Amino acid sequence: MQENLEKTQNEQRQQIEALTKKLDELTSQRQTAAPTASPAAVTTNQLNELNEKVNQVVEAQKKTLPSEFNPAIGFVGETVFSYRSKGSDQTGSDRPGGFDVWQRSLEMVASASVDPFAKGYAVINASADSASSEATLAVEEAALQTTSLPGNLELKAGRFFAEFGRLAYIHDHELPFVNRPLALDEYIGGESQSDGLQLNWLAPVPHYVSVTAGVGDHFGGDSPNPDHPGTFRAFDGLNFWGRLSSYWDLTPNWQLESGISGLINPKTEDRGGALLQPNGVSTLTEKERRLAGFDVKFSYVPLQNNQFRSFNWGTEVLYSDNRYLSDPDGIPSNGDEFKENVGSLGMYSYANYKWSRQWSAGFLFDYVQSTQNHSDVTMDYSPFITFALSHWNQLRLQYTHTSHNAASGLKPDDAIYLQWAWIIGAHSHGWQQR
Amino acid sequence: MKLKSLFVTLIALLYAAQIHAAEKIHVVTTLADFTRQVGGDHVEVFSLATGIEDTHGVPMKPSFVPRLNRADLVVLVGFDCEHAFLPALLEASKNPNIQKGKPGYVDCSEGITPLEVPKSTDHSEGDVHPGGNPHYMLDPELAKVAIQNIYNALVAIAPQYQADFARNRDAYLATLDAKIAEWKTEAAPLKGAKFVSYHNHWVYFAGRFGMEYFGTIELKPGVDPTPRHIEELVSSMKADHVSIVAREPQFPEKVPALIAKETGATLVKLPIMPGGVPNTPTYIDEMDYIVRTLVTAVQK
Numbered sequence: 001m002q003e004n005l006e007k008t009q010n011e012q013r014q015q016i017e018a019l020t021k022k023l024d025e026l027t028s029q030r031q032t033a034a035p036t037a038s039p040a041a042v043t044t045n046q047l048n049e050l051n052e053k054v055n056q057v058v059e060a061q062k063k064t065l066p067s068e069f070n071p072a073i074g075f076v077g078e079t080v081f082s083y084r085s086k087g088s089d090q091t092g093s094d095r096p097g098g099f100d101v102w103q104r105s106l107e108m109v110a111s112a113s114v115d116p117f118a119k120g121y122a123v124i125n126a127s128a129d130s131a132s133s134e135a136t137l138a139v140e141e142a143a144l145q146t147t148s149l150p151g152n153l154e155l156k157a158g159r160f161f162a163e164f165g166r167l168a169y170i171h172d173h174e175l176p177f178v179n180r181p182l183a184l185d186e187y188i189g190g191e192s193q194s195d196g197l198q199l200n201w202l203a204p205v206p207h208y209v210s211v212t213a214g215v216g217d218h219f220g221g222d223s224p225n226p227d228h229p230g231t232f233r234a235f236d237g238l239n240f241w242g243r244l245s246s247y248w249d250l251t252p253n254w255q256l257e258s259g260i261s262g263l264i265n266p267k268t269e270d271r272g273g274a275l276l277q278p279n280g281v282s283t284l285t286e287k288e289r290r291l292a293g294f295d296v297k298f299s300y301v302p303l304q305n306n307q308f309r310s311f312n313w314g315t316e317v318l319y320s321d322n323r324y325l326s327d328p329d330g331i332p333s334n335g336d337e338f339k340e341n342v343g344s345l346g347m348y349s350y351a352n353y354k355w356s357r358q359w360s361a362g363f364l365f366d367y368v369q370s371t372q373n374h375s376d377v378t379m380d381y382s383p384f385i386t387f388a389l390s391h392w393n394q395l396r397l398q399y400t401h402t403s404h405n406a407a408s409g410l411k412p413d414d415a416i417y418l419q420w421a422w423i424i425g426a427h428s429h430g431w432q433q434r
Numbered sequence: 435m436k437l438k439s440l441f442v443t444l445i446a447l448l449y450a451a452q453i454h455a456a457e458k459i460h461v462v463t464t465l466a467d468f469t470r471q472v473g474g475d476h477v478e479v480f481s482l483a484t485g486i487e488d489t490h491g492v493p494m495k496p497s498f499v500p501r502l503n504r505a506d507l508v509v510l511v512g513f514d515c516e517h518a519f520l521p522a523l524l525e526a527s528k529n530p531n532i533q534k535g536k537p538g539y540v541d542c543s544e545g546i547t548p549l550e551v552p553k554s555t556d557h558s559e560g561d562v563h564p565g566g567n568p569h570y571m572l573d574p575e576l577a578k579v580a581i582q583n584i585y586n587a588l589v590a591i592a593p594q595y596q597a598d599f600a601r602n603r604d605a606y607l608a609t610l611d612a613k614i615a616e617w618k619t620e621a622a623p624l625k626g627a628k629f630v631s632y633h634n635h636w637v638y639f640a641g642r643f644g645m646e647y648f649g650t651i652e653l654k655p656g657v658d659p660t661p662r663h664i665e666e667l668v669s670s671m672k673a674d675h676v677s678i679v680a681r682e683p684q685f686p687e688k689v690p691a692l693i694a695k696e697t698g699a700t701l702v703k704l705p706i707m708p709g710g711v712p713n714t715p716t717y718i719d720e721m722d723y724i725v726r727t728l729v730t731a732v733q734k
Contacts, residue, residue: 148533202499202500202526202527204500206500206501207500208496208497208500247496249495249497303484303493305488305684306491306493307684356686390656431494431525
């Protein structure tokens with residue numbers, strides 16, 4: 001809207017210049033014309049008419065349009081068509097087997113400056129499930145971000161995707177592949193959404209070093225405990241996270257970016273309640289949540305034609321070390337419960353090669369151990385190919401083979417996905433999309 | 435004792451170097467040549483682009499962030515030419531002094547009336563620039579406006595060096611004016627010559643030197659050509675005797691070469707920034723190369 005206003009003002013400015021120039025010319029002609037010159041050449045009426053036109057344009061510039069205060073608004077639509085070879089009862093997937101169409105993201109993004117000191121933005125996301133006829137509407141992000149704090153600091157407050165790891169804070173439709181990596185779903189619960197505060201500091205050194213620390217009252221896909229509504233949350237009931245990241249120009253065309261991240265929730269308020277285990281009897285209740293991650297990304301981004309050729313290889317390794325209260329007989333508080341730490345490892349690694357402005361292809365490998373049982377392992381193998389008709393219109397075809405080991409009791413699965421994502425309205429090349 | 439005096443000397447040298455460095459104005463820019471010409475010894479210039487990049491595809495390298503963090507000025511072409519990378523870099527820089535609207539944000543398009551201001555910014559028209567075509571730098575007369583804007587910004591931040599900036603500016607403008615006269619003479623054969631290019635970079639250049647800018651290989655700004663568009667372009671180029679196909683270095687050669695072959699036009703490579711082709715480190719070198727290349731192509 002701001003750009004439209006500026007464009008309008010530019011046009012009006014040009015009109016004023018043209019009219020003023022014409023007025024000056026006519027006035028000059030009138031002054032230099034011989035006394036016997038025909039009065040029809042320049043009349044008072046013509047001058048008055050021109051003056052009136054100039055005044056109208058000047059007045060028009062002074063008017064404010066109601067829409068000029070609108071934020072920049074964009075809309076993202078994302079549909080995922082899929083076919084899975086097994087039903088969700090055999091795969092543990094939250095989507096049905098067979099043919100499926102899922103409006104995964106219908107996302108409205110609005111952003112604007114609040115004042116000279118901060119900007120605000122919001123991401124409202126809807127999804128529609130044809131299988132269940134349900135539609136959900138949620139505030140994915142709504143946060144204030146400072147723009148002028150001293151000391152290289154930036155504060156974010158509200159609901160936002162916390163800066164953790166490499167892809168946890170990337171929206172689904174912006175991922176380099178169709179589905180979020182298994183380790184992020186398992187250990188974070190999707191995106192790293194939190195309601196809280198996050199402070200970022202850029203180290204005042206010639207080398208890029210960024211440090212982030214945050215606190216919030218949930219992190220990712222927290223499942224509220226159905227048995228403890230309205231629980232009093234002490235300070236140690238909050239989530240605390242941090243990230244340290246850096247970057248190197250290996251050559252003008254090759255880049256390396258790396259980071260380490262950590263999350264701790266010392267008292268999870270029995271997040272998710274008593275989790276029934278595969279034996280159908282025992283339960284685990286989460287008491288403490290701890291997660292550490294290391295991520296690295298190599299990129300080939302040639303200066304000359306990176307819109308037509310590039311290569312990325314990204315890898316993230318996550319270690320979850322949660323503390324549970326284990327109840328072997330599933331009967332609470334009868335004396336057989338004990339505390340148990342479960343350490344689980346997960347990782348993903350992907351490579352993506354772009355050979356034209358429109359085409360790119362890659363491969364994703366996923367490995368994850370269950371947070372409740374590190375012997376329960378799932379692996380995904382996903383080749384994918386992306387066709388970008390334009391900057392705002394993209395199709396991606398992905399095949400995924402999922403395998404589980406015997407511990408989970410789940411069956412291997414083959415799936416094909418066709419993702420179609422599009423954007424209308426304002427769009428910005430944000431820092432996270434680099 | 436020897437070690438102590440060596441240590442003291444070293445500290446003194448480092449301190450002197452810091453003082454010297456501290457006196458320089460740190461500028462991060464996409465117009466490095468002009469900034470150096472006007473700023474002279476009083477500026478330390480870092481260029482976000484080397485010249486071979488697409489202005490819409492300069493990588494958002496985190497290594498740019500500390501430089502922007504320490505910058506006194508960010509000097510840009512404007513008209514959203516840098517929209518694909520600069521806003522995010524500025525936000526990451528955490529330098530409030532160089533944010534848009536602040537004195538340290540130097541938009542060199544100030545005072546230039548843009549061409550091709552779009553009636554619609556709807557995406558059906560491609561990746562259009564709402565403020566108009568931003569590639570005014572290829573018109574050396576308009577480049578002088580940018581030079582004046584850089585001068586104004588440097589004087590505002592360091593008025594103690596105004597005399598030096600004015601001397602540098604005037605000397606450079608005199609050189610540029612002489613070159614403009616030379617180019618206008620040299621470019622006489624270009625009048626009325628028709629050409630296409632990969633992206634819509636050349637409307638200002640064409641207007642200045644009397645060429646007819648026939649169209650673009652891209653279907654729309656930022657949208658690759660479809661086979662049908664290529665077919666229609668070839669057909670209309672043949673009908674209108676378009677004699678030159680210009681390829682900017684950041685675009686692949688395959689389609690421009692095909693179009694040149696189909697139409698019998700001459701394929702040329704034209705930079706859009708200093709450094710875009712070898713041996714063109716300055717703006718004058720760049721414009722020399724462009725004029726000479728086009729004249730040679732027309733005279734073939």
